[in-house]
Structure formats: C-alpha cells, structure tokens
Amino acid sequence: MFKISKESKITFFCLLTIPLIWIGVNHFGLIDGWKIKSVDLRLSSNIPGSRGQLSHNQTSSAVVIVDGNKTIPKIPKVVYVNFDSATLGMDDVGERPWDRAFFRDMSMALLELGKARVLAFDFAFTPKSVSKMVPKENSFRSDKAMGELVLAYPDNVVLGNVYSGVSTPFVNDSIADPFPPFFMSGYSNQTSQISGNFHYPESPTYPMHNYLDDNYIGRAGSFTVPPFRESDNIPRWVPIWFPAGGKAHAYNILGGKASNLPLEMPSEHGNEISSLQNKLKMLDNNLTKIVGHLTKVNTELTVATENRDLAKKKYSTFAEGQSELDSLDIAIANFSKTLADNPGLSAVISPQLETRENDKLRLLEKLSNSINGLSSEKPNIQGVKKEIESLELILSNLNNTLQSNAALSAVIQPQIDLKQGELSLLRQKLKSSVPNLEFAQEGKDIELIETGIRAELEARKGLLSEANAKVEDMNNQLEIIKKKLDELDELKSEVMMRIERLTGLATTELVESNESLRLVYKRKDGDNGQGQLVDSLPNEVPLYRERDIYTLGVEALLSYYGLDSENISISEDGSKFSIFNKSGDVLIEAPLEENQWVEVNWFSRWKEDSVVGSLLLEAKKAYAVKDYKTYRRLMPEIFSKILAELEDIELPQEISDYPMILQGIGIGSEEIEITQRLLSAKTSNDELPDFEDLSKVQEAIAYYFIPQTLKSKYNPMCGMKDIIQYSRFHETVRSKIIEIERKIQLLEGPTALEKINAALIKDPQNKNYKEQQKKILDAIKQNKQNLDVQIDEMNRIKDFFSYFEDAIIMVGPEEKTFNDLAPTPFDKSATPKVAVHGNLVKTLSSGIYIKRLPLQVDHAATLGVGILMAFLAVYQGRGASWVQAAGIVLLLGYLFMGFVTFSNSHVVWPITAPACAGISTSFIGLAVMVVIEQKAKGRLKGMFGSYVSSELVDQMVESGEEPSLGGQETPITAFFSDVQAFSSFSELLSPTGLVDLMNEYLTAMTNILQEERGTLDKYIGDAIVAMYGAPIPMDDHAYQSVRTAILMQQEQIKLREKWSYEEKKWGSCHGLVTKMQTRIGCNTGTATVGNMGALDRFNYTMMGDMVNLAARCESGAKAYGAYIMITEETKIESEKTRDDIAFRYLDRIVVKGRKQPVAMYEPTGFMSELSQETQDCLDCFKKGIDKYLLQDWDGALGMFEKAKNLEPNKPGVTPGVADNPSIILIDRCKVMKENPPGSDWDGVYVMTSK
Secondary structure, X not given: OOOOOHHHHHHHHHHOHHHHHHHHHHHOOOOHHHHHHHHHHHHHOOOOOOOOOOOHHHOOOOEEEEOOOEEEEOOOOEEEEEEOHHHHOOOOOOOOOOOHHHHHHHHHHHHHHOOOOEEEXXXXXXXXXXXXXXXXXXXXXXXXXXXXXXXXXXXOEEEEEEOOOOOOOOOOOOOEEOOOOOHHHOOOHHHHHHHOOEEOOEOOOOOOOEEEOOEEEOEEEEOOOOOOOOOOOOOOEEEOEEOOOOOHHHHHHHHHHHHOHHHHHHHHOHHHHHHHHHHHHHHHHHHHHHHHHHHHHHHHHHHHHHHHHHHHHHHHHHHHXXXXXXXXXXXXXXXXXXXXXXXXXXXXXXXXXXXXXXXHHHHHHHHHHHHHOOOOOOOOHHHHHHHHHHHHHHHHHHHHHHHHOHHHHHHHHHHHHHHHHHHXXXXXXXXXOOOHXXXXXXXXXXXXXXXXXXXHHHHHHHHHHHHHHHHHHHHHHHHHHHHHHHHHHHHHHHHHHHHHHHOOOOOEEEEEEOOEEXXXXXXXXXXXXXXXXOOOOOOEEEOOOOOOEEEHHHHHHHHHHOOOXXXXXXXXXXXXXXXXXXXXXXXXXXXXXXXXXXXXXXXXXXXXXXHHHHHHHHHHHHHHOOOHHHXXXXXXXXXXXXXXXXXXXOOOOOHHHHHHHHHHHOOOHHHHHHHHHHHOOOOOOOOOOOHHHHHHHHHHHHOOOOOHHHHOOOOOEEEHHHHHHHHHHHHHHHHHHHHHHHHHHHHHOOOOHHHHHHHHHHOOOOHHHHHHHHHHHXXXXXXXXXXXXXXXXXXXXXXXXXXXXXXXXXXXXXXXXHOOEEOOOOOOOOEEOHHHHHHHHHHHHHOOOOEEOOHHHHHHHHHHHHHHHHHHHHOOOOOHHHHHHHHHHHHHHHHHHHHHHHHHHOEEOOOHHHHHHHHHHHHHHHHHHHHHHHXXXXXXXXXXXXXXXXXXXXXXXXXXXXXXXXXXXXXXXXEEEEEOXXXXXXXXXXXXXXXXXXXXXXXXXXXXXXHOOOEEEEEXXXXXXXXXXXXXOOOOHHHHHHHHHHHHHHHHHHHHHHHOOOHHHHHHHHHHHOOOOEEEEEEEEEEEEEEEEEOOEEEEEEEOHHHHHHHHHHHHHHHHOOOEEEEHHHHHHHHHHOOOEEEEEEEEEEOOOOOOOXXXXXXXXXXXXXXXXXXXXXXXXXXXHHHHHOOXXXXXXXXXXXXXXXXXOOOOOOOOOOOOHHHHHHHHHHHHHHOOOOOOOOOEEEOOOO
16 A cells, blocks of 8 residues: 655645746756757767667668769768878978868869769868968969869869858958858848848859859858757757858859959960060060151251251341341432432431431441351351361261161260251351451442342341241151151050950959949949950859858768759748759758758767777877887787788788788888887887887888778778878879880780790791790790789779769868867767768768657656656655665666667657656655655654664664664774773872863874774773774774774873873872873774664674773783784784884783683884884894794893883883883793793793783
8 A cells, every 4th residue: 555644745746846847947948958968878878778870871772863874872972081180291282271282183083083973072262261371373273273173073072161250352241241141040031132132151262163154163062060059069950051142152253263363364365465575575666766766856856946046037137137228228219319309408418318328338237247147246267167177076976986886876866966957057157158248348349248138138038948848847757756656655555455454464343234243354434334354264154143052961962963952942931951853853851940950960970999099099108208118018019900901911920020021012121120120129219219100110001901991881081191192002003004014015026925936936946036935925924923913903092992982072171270170979079070061961861860859748758757756756655765766767767768769760759858857856855755754763863862872773763673682793803992090090080180081081082083983882981992894894994993093192192291281280180190091902803793782772882702802902911011902913904904004023922711822912103103213122122022932031131121221111201101011021031031931832921810
C-alpha cells in the first residue's frame, strides 16, 4: 500500500509547480542553449545511445544523370583540400594575400588530373582581401590567374563571397547594402523592389568573374555564417540563400574592369599602340620641322617689317618736304609773275620773293642732307662700309658653323636671318648716299638738285611699295604655316588620346543607358549621351541581375548537378527549399527556419586520430624541451608506424634495418643518413637530428603512400601542398615515360636492332654483330624495366588523384593564422569553418535532417516527467529508498530513449526541459522530505538524548534504525595518553583549579586529536582514549596516531611555557603545573569496534587484546623513562605511509598479562626538526642496544653513558623529567653484568608490573 502523509500530499501538489515553471522557461526560449547542447550530446558524446560519427554517402546508392549522359552519385563525395601550415611554407605561395596563380595550378590539377566535379573556395578573393602594400600589377596578375581558371571551368569552380558589412570598392551604399538580408531582422523583398536598393556581398570581381557572349561567367557562393540560435561559437544553422537583385553585380563587374584597364589594355592593343607611337614620333618630327620653318619666317617677317617701317619713315619725310617745296614753287611762281606783271611792286614783292627762294634753298639743302643721313651732318660712308664688312664676316662664320653642325639649325638659322636683315639695311643706306648735295652746295644747278630729290622721292616710294609687298607675303606664309601647325597639333592630340585610351590611362565612367551599364570614356561636360565604350571587353553588361545569392554549399551542389538558380524553388510561406533537375524531379528538399536557415547535421569529427601525428607531436614537444631521452625513445615507434603505411613492405625485426627499407623504395641518401642517426643509440645529443630533419624524412617517405587522411570514410582530406607536389610528380613521370618509350622505339627500330638482325641473317657467325645485338637487347630490357618503374609511379599518382574523381572539393584555410576556425559538436577545439559548408552539402544531399518536434510535445513531456518524479519523491511506503532510486533510473531511461530515438531517426525527442523538471522536482522533493524527516529526527533526539550517548543518537538518526549492540573487527591504531603523577595534581589543586587545568589541557590535546582525524573514545579522568581508523577507515591510521603523539608533546611544551607566566593563577601549585608531563602509548592491530554496553545503554568503543597492549605501552613507558612508546607494528605501518619520523628501539618486552614478547620503540620527533645532538644521541643509543643484545655490558655501558649526556630529556633540565631511556639502560646493564642472563638469552625483558 502507498504510504503518503498529509505533509507529503501538500508537498506533492506544491512540487507540481516546478514542471510548470520549466514549461514557462522553455516556452520563452530561456533554455534554448541547453536544448542545443543536448543535441550535441546525442551527436557526438560517449553516452550510451548517442549517434556518433556517420558516413553520409553510405546512406543511399541513388544516381543522377548530368551533362547529357554522365552518371554520378546523387549524394556527392565531399573532399577537403586545406591551406595548411605545410602549404603556407611553400615558396610558390608567396606572401599574403598569396599568389592566386598557386590556387589556379592546384585547381587545374584537381580538375584535369583528379577529374573533380566541383571546386568550392572558402576564401574571399575580393578587392578588399588584397593589401594596399601589394603592387597593383601583382594583384592583377594574381587575379587574372584565377580568372583563367574560371574561364576554363566556368561551371565547375565556385568562388566565395561574404556579407562583411563593408561596401566593396565598386558598389557603394547607395547601390547596395553590404549587410546580409535576414527576414527575421525585418528584410522585405517588396521594400527592396520598390526602393531598388538590394543587399550585395563582398564578391569577386573582374577578371575572376566576367561577362562574355551575353552571359555572366563564374559562380560564387556566400560563406557568411552569422550566429543563429546558438549559445556558443558552434555554427549549427546556416542561411542557405539571400534575396538579391538590382544593379550591384553590374557595377561590381565593370568597376573591377575599369580599375584594371591600365594593366590589361596595353597587352590587348600592343600592335595598334606601337603603330600609333610610331605615328606620334613622325608627327613630332614634322612638328619640329614646321616649328623651325615658322621661326625662320617669323624672323624674316621681323626684318621685312623693320625695312618697311624704315622705308615708310624715309618716304614720309621726303613726301612732306616735297609738298612744302611744291608750295614754295607755287609761291615763287606767283610772286615772279606778279613782279613781272607789276614791276612797280618790286619793293614789296622782291623781298617776299627772295624770302621764298631762300626758304626753298634751305629746304633743298635739308632734303639733300636727309638723303645721306637724315641729318645735317655728312653721311659717314666709310663707317657704313666697315659695318657691312663686319656683318659679312659674322654671316660667313655662322654659315660655316651651320654646315658643320646641321643639328644646330634651330639655333643658328634665326641668327643668320637676323644678320641678313641688318646687312640689307646697311647696304640700302650706302646706296641712298648721293653726291648731289655737294654739287648743290657749290652753287651748281638748282634744277639738277630738285630733279635728284624728286627722283629720290620716287625711289623711296618704290622701296616702300616693295617693303609692303614683302611684309604681306611673309604674313601669308605665316598663316599657312600656323594652319598646318594647328592641323598637326590636332592630329597629335587625337593620336595621344587614342594611345591614352588603348593603354587604359584615359579617364572612364560608368553610364546607365537603356537597361545597360556601359563602361565609357569620360564624357565632356554637358554631354549626357551614351558615351564611347572603352576598347576592351566586357564594356557593357545588363544593368539589372535578378539572381539570388546562395551559400557556398548550395552553389557547389548546383554546380555538381549541372544546374543553376532557375532550378531552385522556395515555397511561398518560406518553409521549404527545393532543387529540381532539368526534368522537374526533386533532388533536394530542405526545411527552412525563418525563411532561409537550415540546421546543419554534423556527421563527424574534423579529423580522425592519427597515431603517427600524435607521436610526431610528442616528439616535437620532447625536442623543444631538450628531453632527448623521450625523443630517442619515440623514434623506433614513429618509423615503424610510418613504414607500416607502405604497401607490400614487410618490416624487419631489427630497427637498424629500417634505413635499408628506405633505400629500397628510393629515398634520398640525405634522408637515409638522418634516419640512421635518429635510430642509432650511439648518436650523441649534439649530433642528434632535430625535429625539422625528422619531418623532412617523414615527408620523403609520405610520397610513397596515399595520405591516410585522404582515405577517411568521414572527412577525406589533404593539403594543397599534396596536390601541387603530385601534379609535379605527374608531369615529371609523364616526361620520363615519353622519353623512355622514345628510346625503346629507337633501339627496336631500323637504325639499331632491325639493322643488326638483318646483318646477322646475312652473316650469322659474326661475333661483332652478336655483341652489338646483345648490347641493344640489354639496353631495351633495361629501358623496359625503367618504363615499368615509371608506369608504377604513374599508377600510384593516378591512384592518388582518383580520390577526387566526381567529388565536391571544399578548399579552405586550416592554418590557425587565418582565424577562420570554430568548434563543432564533435570538436571542442577550433576547426576550419569550411567544415560547415561541407556538412551542409552532406545534410542537403543525403536528406538526413535534424527533426524537431513541436513545442507542445516538449511541454507535455515536461509535465508528465515532473508529475512522476514528484510522486516518487514524496513516496514513504516500504522500500521508499528503492522507489526513489527507481525514479532516477526511470529518468535516466527516459534520457536514454531520447538518445536512441535521435540515433535511429534524427528526431529530437525533448529531454532538456523534462530532465530539468524531473531532476529539480526530484531533488527539491527529496530536500523537502529531508526537512520533514529532520523534524522527526529532532523529536527522536529529544526523546533519546537523555538516555544514550549523542554519538549513538546521531547514528540512530542517520541510519533510521534503532541502535543495537555489536561490533566488527577493524584494523585500527589504539591511542592512550595519561598525565604523569596526576594524583599529585588532585591532592594539591583545588577542585576548581583542577577542572580549569584539565579543561585547558584536554581541549588542547583533543583539538590535535581531531585535526589529525582521530576518533575520541572517552575521557577517563586525565586520560584520553582514542582510535584511528574507525568508524571511518584510514590507510594511514598508524602514522596519524604517532604524529598526534609527537604534536601533543610539542603542545605540552607550549602549555608549560604558558603556565610558567601564570604563577598567580596556580598559586602554590605553580611549580607542579609547570612540570606537567604526559605519557602516550600506541598499538596497531585488529580490534572489535562498535556499540558496546547494555541493551538500553551502550557506547561506540573498541575492545580487544591490541587495545590492552596500547594501554600497557602508555603505562610501560615510565619504566624506560620515555614519554611516547609504541609497538613495532605501529612503527612498521607508520613508515609505510611516510618515513619522516625518527624512532629508537627501546626493548623487547613481555608485558604483564601477555606471554608473547613485543618490540617497543620511542618516536623521538620529526626528522626535519631533530637537532644534531639528538641525532648523535640516537646513534650512540643504537650502538649501545646492539652491544646490549650481544651481552657486551661494558661496551653497552660506554655507549649509553655517551647517549645519556645527549638525551633530549635530561633530569633537572627538562621540567618533570626524572630519568630517560639511557639512564634506565645503564642501570639495566649494571644489573645484567652482575647477574648475566645466560647464553640462551634472547634479549626479552619480562615486565612484572603494569
């Protein structure tokens, strides 16, 4: 029948609130982190029922048809190729961000030699990933290498992109948002469509991705894995798609194209650029010539203009004089006619006529003088002639210089032209100097002078006309030259602009036009036209691209199946993600959380344990700390494990034969020599090869077998270095095979073997022919053997690459410096995040999804488990403890069922909230019931505490049963102590003083006893009875008892010192109190320990002969002047625990009441605390004992006398001490000497008193 009290019923209903609380906590997601952890435990723990590692591609044998008629498994093989520390150390890699030509070469090897189906890169090959310290041309060359890979395999290579939150250089925030679009964060497709502002990740650009033949070239998948429903750093959910669209992709491609034009176009248009540069050179030459001609014409124009101005000046002067002369002639004619007609007016007219004639003469003189120098002075004809001669000499020198140095034409010719002009002016000046003036001044015919002047005027007028014509002609020539110069300048500008454009140095811009984005040369201000496209493709792409972004794993699967985004469907409610083949059949169907998240089903650990790897790591650590002994010890095991991986190799028994194995497979002599030194015991530490040498040998051997990691059934993987090396091996071996086959063909051909065979047919006995035939046949045989070796090498290389056939290759960083690491449910230490995408591929392709039940099921299970555990917690019937234990078992069974269910079906049966509710309900219920029981036990103590000891009451309360008589045999150490001469204290101290003294003494001693884990049995007046090893068993009970005895004696000294200052307190008994000493005895053995006494009154104590012997040790110590005496059994057991206590042998005695002798010892203290005097005492005492047992009484007396003076306790010195072991043994020896015991004496002393 169930036994439930009223208090239990109330408790039961109160406990029901606990599962309800857990339901509420669970409902609001407060324990989601625990629930996630529970799934991790079901995946990867060692708990019974957990799933463990799973090979995803063994779950189905279904196939799909791709590329028309090729059949591949529906569930792809996933292989990881890691950028690890070994790869990072290769010279080909270069400095960060690493030469992408290295990635191209590695990828080409996988695609062409390994026939891999897909390469997916967990790397951000974006402009942002390139350091500004890297020269632009290096960056472009690196990107172009990856672009060549993508162009060669556009459908097989998937590059990575990432929503980094930072705008790319070519897509600003006004075009696209760089953050990931999450529906759970409020993203709306409709809003983006209206605003035209979509989200776009940091992506590869041109030349890695391209646009050719009206199609975008290159796949990209996002490796963005932000936190989602996780309480730690383990990525468990992955957003498998991101809504996208808009202009961003067009700007990214053409923006990348524009940035690389200066690096790309010169090579594209090299011929045209060269032709234009030649043309530009010719134009420059023509321009130089025309500029020289222009300079010459300008100089001639300057001279002609000066000549014209001079002629004009000369003409103007004469023209004015001629006009005045004409006026004077008219006046003179008029006056002469008037005088002729009217002689009578002579007095009036004659003076006027004479005045006019004089004026005319003066004017004629002035004009005549101006002909030669434009002054009244006579012209210096000789000076003019000298100037002409000087200029002619200068011109001659300049012409000679020009003829000798034609290159100086541009400098000298203008000077020659200038001097020629000056010479012309001087010659004109000399020519214009006429002799008429002198003639006129000598009174010659005035008419002749007038005629000369008028002739000069006409001449000057003619010269002015010629000068004007010359200037006009020069101006016309100048206009023609300038026009030609402008034409050449314009043509040169056109050529230079064309060169600037073809070399990519011209300014460009992106123009949106007619649903296209155009890359054009910079338009002129105000020009809003389409612009001129740059002379390099791509230069125009569709402005909008309506294609969503998919995660790296999904994009890899699309590539694997030969599909694209049009083969993807997302349900309207955003709960299902599907991939269809080209026939419309469903290949993948995944449940979505929050419209875009899929929970990754982690299938296995990142790497399986490697014995060789562990041994190498241990060796590396040993060498680093210079633990050469361990380093040497590991070498045979390391080499045996490495060599065991070689096929068709039987390891020799002797380690020294290992180098022969290496020689047999073709390892180099340097590596063999390193191996010999590593395995030789004779190698000194200074000559011992370091860990780098060991690694070098390991890498050399590794060439001859497939890496074990590549053979893993869970996560096959290798390093990028392995791919590169095997591709180089392939090329080397292929070349050797071709060369050997060529040699064999030549040897077997008509110029060698066929020719010899034909000769032997004609002359069969010709020895020379036979020898030549043998040499050729031997050479053919050797080459065929070499060919077989190389074919075997090629087969091994092909075997290596066969692991990648039709696989999805996930290429990602493994080296820790990349900081692209995270833990997994299987790996608590950080592992490469590329595993997230690999496991996503496995999850999607296998269809093995983690299936979570509705929250209502979780709540129901929580309530059910809580009710059951509440009932079991308050149950009080028969076997209540078993029932409550059964409840825990049921709860564990429920957890086990949850683990097994997940393991078999991947259904996440709720266990977190039910387990929390069950455990908390059970423990809280049990705690409440304990409180209820404690109240009952308190009542029990109140009833029985007056009748039995408190210890028994506690035992009764704890056991829940009535105490009963009886005990059990237990190995213990019994402990007895007693105050020396206690009766004196009782007689002399007052009752109050005695109580105070005993309380202080017993308190100090009992504290030590309890600190050393002793069990107090009882106080008998001043005596303490205790035991060690019961009721709690102790392995060191003997040592603890001896240690307690020594510590008590040390505490006794402190008490005596304290009491020595309390004379007032103790009065006349002060001297007695300060001399208090305690004797202690211990014995180890088996005693009966338990409840002893009457049926209604008993106590927990010890009984047995060993207890009595311990009491005899305490009392018998007085007979030897010792204050601690223990049996030999106690000494032996104590020394088994610790050997830090000094003992001395006292005697072998038979105590009163016993027949068997017992060896007795005195612990003298802790060895670390012994003075040199005490140690000398113990040595002398031991020698004395040895002589005593040999009945050498005199020798013994001598040694004991020496020991007496060294004893730590000396009568008269140590308070309360009357004798010591040396004194006692001296007296004993004297008695023995007088009464020898006889030759059959066995050294035993029989005590006659207790």
